[in-house]
Amino acid sequence: MSTPVTTSVPAAPAEDSGRAKSAPRLRRAKAHRPGRPKRSKLLTALTSLVVLYTVAPLIWLAVNATKTQSGLGDSNGLWFADDFALWDNIHDTFTYHDGVFTRWLLNTLLYVVLGAGGATLLAVLGGYALAKFDFPGKRGIFATVIGAVAVPGTALAxxxxxxxxKMGLTDTPWAVVIPSLVSPFGLYLMWVFATEAIPTELLEAARMDGASEARTFFQVALPLLAPxxxxxxxxxTxxxxxxxxxxxxxxxxPEWYPLTLGLSAWNSQAETVGGEVIFNLVITGSLITILPLIAAFLFLQKYWQSGLAAGSVKE
Known part of the structure; x- marks a missing residue:
């Protein structure tokens, strides 16, 4: 029988072991987690400036809505006065000049319901048709829509x-409602959204099952277009x-004024001879004016955020 051969590893010299112990440690770089984005101090500072620029006017508006007319000039603009007059200002805003502010508020709601609602309806119908139907002149319509988005509304006023x-419609609500029905940006947004959100195969399956175009739109396409x-x-809006x-x-x-024009008329009273200065009511009315918009964005943010991201990623 042959005896197994054993090999022994020579021990490292004492000098080498001492050098190994005294060698400096290299600091390992921290592994970046994919789920956690890197923090940038410069980006944080710029974002803070943007937030301050956006929120500061709202804070100023909320603080000064609690002051009387005399308190606006006797106190700091970014802090409260000695007297808290918010509820009195709200009451005076709705009762001043025979409650014309309420009429302006109702006029604005009328323009929004008819104008913004009609513009949304037309944008949905037009965007769906342009996204899912092929017809002659489609490229020309696309170029027209893009060009209309680039033209500011003041240039067409x-x-x-x-x-x-010429049609005799000035000084009537239709002079505000009818131009509001045209929304090139809304049409383009719905065009892009419908292209990505509605699979063509789903529409073809509905048509093969015998569904009409109207039923296919209302029961299949419309729920997908909600965001x-x-x-x-x-x-x-x-x-x-x-x-x-x-x-x-x-x-x-003035009976047909919206809130924006009515508050501007109140603000201009101080510049007229013998006009009453009511800056406290103008500020309070401005605060009341923006509250519905803030509430709408807060309650519907999950829908409009997903709608803004539509079409941004190509699959």
Missing amino acids: VPTFLMFS GIVTVLLFT VATWNNYFLPLIMLKD
Whole structure:
């Protein structure tokens, strides 16, 4: 029998072991987790400045809505006065000049329901048709829509006024509602959203099952378009709610003013001879004006955020 051969590893010299112990340790780089984005101090600082720039006017508006007319000039603009007059200001805003602020609020709601609601409906129908149907002139319509998005609304205000004055519609609610029905950006947004959100195979399956085009749209396509519809509705609502220049040139009767034009008229009273200075009511009315928009964005944010991301990722 052969005896097994054993090999022995020579021990390291004492000098080498001492050097190994005294060698400096290299600091390992921290592994970056994919789920946690890297923090940037510069980006954080810039974001903080943007947030401050956005929130500061709202804070100023909320603070000064609690002051009386005399308190606005006797106190710091970013802090409260000695007297808290918010509820009195709200009461005076709705009762001043025979409650005309309530009429302006109802006018604004009318313009939003008819104008923004109609613009959203037309954008949904047009965007769905452009996304899922092929017909001659589709490229021309696309170029027209893109060009209309690039044209500001103020550039079309004077031609619109001349056209409506020829038809005798100025100084009527239709002079504000009808131009609000046209929303090129809403149409383009619904076009892009419908292209990505509605699979063509799903529509073909519904048609093969005998569903008509109307039933296919209302029962199959419309539920899938809900995030895009809410997004377009919010954009058109904000645009109609804050519309100022178009009512300014179209309306002369204060009974048909929206909130933007009415508050501007109150603010201009201080510049007229013998006019009453009511800056406290203007500030309080402005605060009341933005509350519905803030509530709409807070309650519908999960829909419009998903609608904004539509079409941003190509699968």
